[in-house]
Amino acid sequence: MEPFVxxxxxxxxxxxxxxxxxxxxxxxxxxxxxxxxxxxYLFRDVREDPAFVFNQERYRGARIxxxxxxxxxxxSREHAVWALYDHGFRAAIAPSFGDIFASNAxxxxxxxxxxxxxxxxxxxxxxxxxxxxxxxxxxxxxxxxDPDGTEHTFEVDxxxxxxxxxxxxxxxxxxxLMPAIEAYExxxxxxxx
Amino acid sequence: MAEVPRTxxxxxxxxxxxxxRDDGRTLLYVDRHLLQDGSAPAFAMLRQRGLVPRSRExxxxxxxxxxxxxxxxxxxxxxxxxxxxxxxxxxxxxxxxIPMFGVDDSRQGIVHVVAPEQGLSQPGLLIVCGDxxxxxxxxxxxxxxxxxxxxxxxVLATQTIWQRRPKTLRIxxxxxxxxxxxxxxxxxxxxxxxxxxxxxxxxxxxxxxTVRALSMESRFTLCNMSIEAGARAGMIAPDETxxxxxxxxxxxxxxxxxxxxxxxxxxxxxxxxxxFDREVSLDVSTxxxxxxxxxxxxxxxxxSGRVPDPEEAPDADRxxxxxxxxxxMGLVPGTPLEEVAIDRVFIGSCTNARIEDLRSAxxxxxxxxxxxGVAAWVVPGSGLVKAQAEREGLDRIFADAGFExxxxxxxxxxxxxxxxxxxxxxxxxxxxxxxxxxxxxxxxTHLMSPAMxxxxxxxxxxxxxxxxLT
Numbered sequence: 115m116e117p118f119v120x121x122x123x124x125x126x127x128x129x130x131x132x133x134x135x136x137x138x139x140x141x142x143x144x145x146x147x148x149x150x151x152x153x154x155y156l157f158r159d160v161r162e163d164p165a166f167v168f169n170q171e172r173y174r175g176a177r178i179x180x181x182x183x184x185x186x187x188x189x190s191r192e193h194a195v196w197a198l199y200d201h202g203f204r205a206a207i208a209p210s211f212g213d214i215f216a217s218n219a220x221x222x223x224x225x226x227x228x229x230x231x232x233x234x235x236x237x238x239x240x241x242x243x244x245x246x247x248x249x250x251x252x253x254x255x256x257x258x259x260d261p262d263g264t265e266h267t268f269e270v271d272x273x274x275x276x277x278x279x280x281x282x283x284x285x286x287x288x289x290x291l292m293p294a295i296e297a298y299e300x301x302x303x304x305x306x307x
Numbered sequence: 308m309a310e311v312p313r314t315x316x317x318x319x320x321x322x323x324x325x326x327x328r329d330d331g332r333t334l335l336y337v338d339r340h341l342l343q344d345g346s347a348p349a350f351a352m353l354r355q356r357g358l359v360p361r362s363r364e365x366x367x368x369x370x371x372x373x374x375x376x377x378x379x380x381x382x383x384x385x386x387x388x389x390x391x392x393x394x395x396x397x398x399x400x401x402x403x404x405i406p407m408f409g410v411d412d413s414r415q416g417i418v419h420v421v422a423p424e425q426g427l428s429q430p431g432l433l434i435v436c437g438d439x440x441x442x443x444x445x446x447x448x449x450x451x452x453x454x455x456x457x458x459x460x461x462v463l464a465t466q467t468i469w470q471r472r473p474k475t476l477r478i479x480x481x482x483x484x485x486x487x488x489x490x491x492x493x494x495x496x497x498x499x500x501x502x503x504x505x506x507x508x509x510x511x512x513x514x515x516x517t518v519r520a521l522s523m524e525s526r527f528t529l530c531n532m533s534i535e536a537g538a539r540a541g542m543i544a545p546d547e548t549x550x551x552x553x554x555x556x557x558x559x560x561x562x563x564x565x566x567x568x569x570x571x572x573x574x575x576x577x578x579x580x581x582x583f584d585r586e587v588s589l590d591v592s593t594x595x596x597x598x599x600x601x602x603x604x605x606x607x608x609x610x611s612g613r614v615p616d617p618e619e620a621p622d623a624d625r626x627x628x629x630x631x632x633x634x635x636m637g638l639v640p641g642t643p644l645e646e647v648a649i650d651r652v653f654i655g656s657c658t659n660a661r662i663e664d665l666r667s668a669x670x671x672x673x674x675x676x677x678x679x680g681v682a683a684w685v686v687p688g689s690g691l692v693k694a695q696a697e698r699e700g701l702d703r704i705f706a707d708a709g710f711e712x713x714x715x716x717x718x719x720x721x722x723x724x725x726x727x728x729x730x731x732x733x734x735x736x737x738x739x740x741x742x743x744x745x746x747x748x749x750x751x752t753h754l755m756s757p758a759m760x761x762x763x764x765x766x767x768x769x770x771x772x773x774x775x776l777t
Contacts, residue, residue, distance in 0.1 A: 130628060132503050132603045136742040141721045145373065145388040148348055159744040182624065184504035187537060188740060189721075190439040192348070192455040210507045213473075213539050214439060218455035271471065272330035284457070285356065288465045291326060291334065295467055298325045298336050 115223045117281035121204050121251040123177035127241035128167060133181055134188035135215060139197040141189075152193060153201030172246040179206040180237050180249075186215025186226075195222045205251050207258060209234050220274045221284060225251065227258060227268045253278060312578035315544050316475050316510045319450040319575070323433045325467055334467050339427060339449075341436035342368035342405065342459070343418045347395040349437060349459035360403040360463045367427055368400045368407040371417045372723045376686050376713040379410055385725055392723075403463075416689025416715040419443040419657035423527065424691055426556025430545040430572040435462055440657045440739065442533040446526035447553065448545035448575050450510070453534065473539040474584035476506055477577070479515040482592030487773040489667065490525035491659060491737070491756035493517070493589075494532040495597040495607040501587060503605040506538035509585065512577060513543050517591055523552040524663035531658045532739050535604040544576040598644055598769055599741045599754040601632035606741070608644065610759070610771045616640035635743055636751050637731070644769050647753070651734040652683035652764040653746070654757050655713075656720040659737035660688030662695050664757040668737075669701040671761035671775055677709035678767030684711045686718040686726075710764070722747045735763035 143155040157168050167173065179185070179198070185208040186194060195218045198206070204224055209231040211219075216226040229237070240260065241247050250259040253275065257265040270278075277284060288295075325334040346368070353359070360366060373392040375383045384390035393410065400407040408415040414425065419440050422428045430448035435441060437459040444451035454468065462468055478497060498505070511533050513526075521529065526543050533541025543549075550569050553559045560568040577583075595609035608615070617633065617640065620626035633640065638647065654660070654668050665687065677683045685705050687693035693715055696702055702712045718726040720738035722745075728734045730749025737760050738745075741752040753769060762772035 129624065130631075131624075132605075134603075134740070134742045136721075136740065136745050140744050140748065141723045144345060144723060145386070145392050148351065159748050184507065184537060187503060188439065188534075188742060190437060190453040190455050191345075192457060195455075210504050210537070212537065213507065214453055214455055218457065221455070221457040271332055273328060273332045273469075284469060285358075285461050285464050288334065288461065288467060288469070292465075294326045294334070295336070295465060299466075302336070 115281045115283055118204060118223050118225055118278040119253055121177060122248055124173060124175055124246055125178040125180050125241055125249045126168065126173045126176035127238050128179060128181040129238050129242070131182040132184045132187055135186055135191050135194035135212065136188055138186065138194040139191065144191055144193055148196065151200050152197040156197040156201045175202070177202050177204050178249050178251065179203055180234065180241060181206060181208045182234065183209045183231065185211050187212035190214040192218040192222070195219045195224050199224050207234060207237065220278065223278060223281065225253065225278060227251065229258065229266050229268055233266050312580040314475050314577045314581045314583060315448065315512055315542060315575055316450065319431055319433065320472065322431070331471055332469050333472060335433055335470055337435050337462050337466050337468055338365060338432040339434040340366045340462050341418050341422055341434065341441065342366060342396065342400065343436070343438060344370035344373045344393045344396040346399065346437055346459060347392055348456040349463060350395070350399040352457065352460035353463050358464045360405060362466045363404045365466060366405040367422065368396055368405055369415050369418050369421050370396050370410055371717045372721070374410045374716045374724055376716045376718045376724065376726055379714055381410060389724060413690040413694065416692065417657045417660065417717055419531065420661060420688030420692065423447060424556070424689060426553050426559030429553065429559065430549060430575050435468060439534045440531050442538065442541045443527050443531040443657055445533070445540050445542035446523065446530040447549050448542060448572065450540055450542065452540045473508055473510045475512065476509040476538070476585040476587065477512050477514055477583040479586065479588040480513065480517040480591055481515050481588065482517060482590045484517065484591055484594065487758055487776050488594050488596055489756045489758065490521055490528040492594055492597045493591055494529050495599065495604065495754065496591065496594055497589060498532065498536045498604045499607040500589065501536055503535060503603045504537040506533065506536040509538050510540040510542065511536070511538045513541065514577070518543060519546065522663055523548060524661040527661065528658055532604065535739055545572050596756060596759050596772055598759065600636065600638060600644065601629070602635060602741055602743050604739065604741060604754060606632065607754070610644055610769065612644055614638045614640050614642040614644065637733070645771060647769045648733070648767055649735045649753070649763050649769065650681060650732040651728055652681060652760050653686070653719040653734055653736040653738065654684065654760050655686030655688070655718050656738035657688065657717070658739045659757050660686060660692065662692050664737065665692065665696045665701050668757040668761035669704045671758050671772055672708045672710070672765060673704050675708055675765040677764050681764055681767050683709065683764040684713055684719065686713045687715050689715045708765070719746055721745060735760045735769065
């Protein structure tokens with residue numbers, strides 16, 4: 115996994131609530147191997163609508179999504195994160211995320227940032243007024259910075275933060291805890307014995 | 308000093324803690340890992356690392372997403388990549404020694420129908436599956452939730468999963484359900500009330516006299532759609548209904564072990580005075596059958612209602628999103644919902660393809676015929692549900708009425724096997740998601756109960772089933 119530390123990039127404003135993972139990547143692409151570029155499948159059907167903000171040239175290099183509540187709700191498909199990631203996105207900012215999406219994101223070097231609804235509304239208004247605006251994400255300090263210098267602090271699990279900063283992987287870490295897992299299993303078989 | 312009263316969730320959670328980190332992340336032990344034919348990427352991740360599944364006896368698999376429902380041969384899956392997904396599950400589980408009910412096994416079906424039906428889902432267990440509707444299994448008093456591919460690989464490798472403890476939300480439901488009103492209507496009403504993110508970060512416990520009176524099938528429907536309210540999990544304390552359902556199931560404890568298990572399961576309830584982070588209550592005594600009109604399950608209304616008017620939206624954002632949904636759905640504000648004509652009917656999915664669902668639909672269909680121009684399908688949730696329905700003659704009722712009677716699978720709920728709603732077609736569906744393109748590109752989905760979908764099939768439009776039941 116590629117480490118995530120700082121990000122300074124164009125933000126794509128998706129001023130919609132409940133952007134579900136079916137929209138992010140339609141189910142017919144779930145059978146594709148991970149070696150595919152899932153960026154090609156990102157918003158595949160939603161982008162048929164020419165008015166969809168994603169289609170605008172000025173957002174071509176965007177690496178941050180800003181959306182309304184419940185971004186990534188619905189299906190557990192990790193492909194939704196792969197599609198965003200392969201397209202170049204590394205972070206999303208929203209008042210809330212689908213639980214499974216957020217969890218999948220952190221395992222792929224993609225940072226889901228929860229900010230208060232009012233802050234996100236402000237950011238969206240700001241991005242609407244100044245399309246192509248860049249935002250900065252500073253993971254070590256846990257802040258999102260506006261171009262005018264305003265900083266918004268966000269929470270992130272200490273463990274997830276560590277994994278992101280180091281590009282570490284959860285499975286390798288858990289395998290170091292095998293003695294604790296074996297002890298649990300021994301207790302379990304004794305209880306059932 | 309008396310012990311602190313605990314919630315059902317808390318009791319199950321504590322029992323599964325392997326290790327807790329200072330930052331609140333907890334490593335939980337997984338009792339049951341359910342796999343389906345979307346698992347290929349996870350097995351690939353495992354292979355890449357040179358790892359093998361740790362506990363095959365705690366894993367169970369059955370293909371459901373990519374298999375055909377018009378036949379039982381993978382050769383009939385037209386898309387070779389889709390066929391590969393089902394084949395990969397067979398190969399990966401065979402190599403690992405994980406038990407699997409394949410497409411040629413009469414017990415195959417949607418994993419969220421099969422696992423409870425086999426007694427694999429039991430009270431007190433921690434159950435995960437790489438599918439968001441894993442919340443279904445909470446209906447037996449288990450802690451069950453969906454996970455992503457990396458997490459599936461993690462569970463395969465370590466039999467554990469990292470979680471941050473969710474908050475608890477108790478939804479207390481009171482009032483007797485009217486004739487023609489079902490668990491599907493209740494859960495749609497709940498989601499309409501609290502919103503599609505209303506339970507985000509929470510594990511829901513459904514409680515109250517109405518829930519206690521529900522059959523197991525109805526409880527599965529209720530817990531299944533917890534994820535559509537954003538919940539991590541949905542659960543119901545086990546009781547006599549649960550025990551009666553599980554007794555004698557192939558993987559349930561037998562004999563003396565059963566008696567011991569039931570005794571232990573009786574303690575799996577929220578103690579009196581247990582504190583929940585949030586409480587919501589709902590009286591369903593006057594609840595009408597519900598249907599959705601938009602592209603989120605929260606967009607649900609009583610069938611007597613009208614297509615909402617964006618001009619009456621509380622704010623500009625809501626107005627825009629309603630306008631977008633109505634344009635996609637091809638609906639005109641103010642139209643009575645009962646005047647909305649449909650092209651297709653899908654009775655199936657992990658939400659509503661159990662025997663009780665098929666019975667309630669058949670009751671409406673009996674002696675009637677599918678409306679002209681409507682294509683209507685019944686896709687049973689499992690081979691065993693299908694066989695039971697056939698013993699009861701339900702297949703004849705459906706076939707005589709002009710329905711197609713299919714084999715078990717996820718089918719048109721998400722169209723991964725090629726069973727799809729054509730662009731622009733409107734489908735009355737008993738599934739769980741009315742998302743843009745969910746049932747195929749351009750598909751227009753209205754969610755409702757099996758009885759309501761049956762009513763729509765015979766009239767050709769969204770219909771208050773109660774008018775057909777008198």
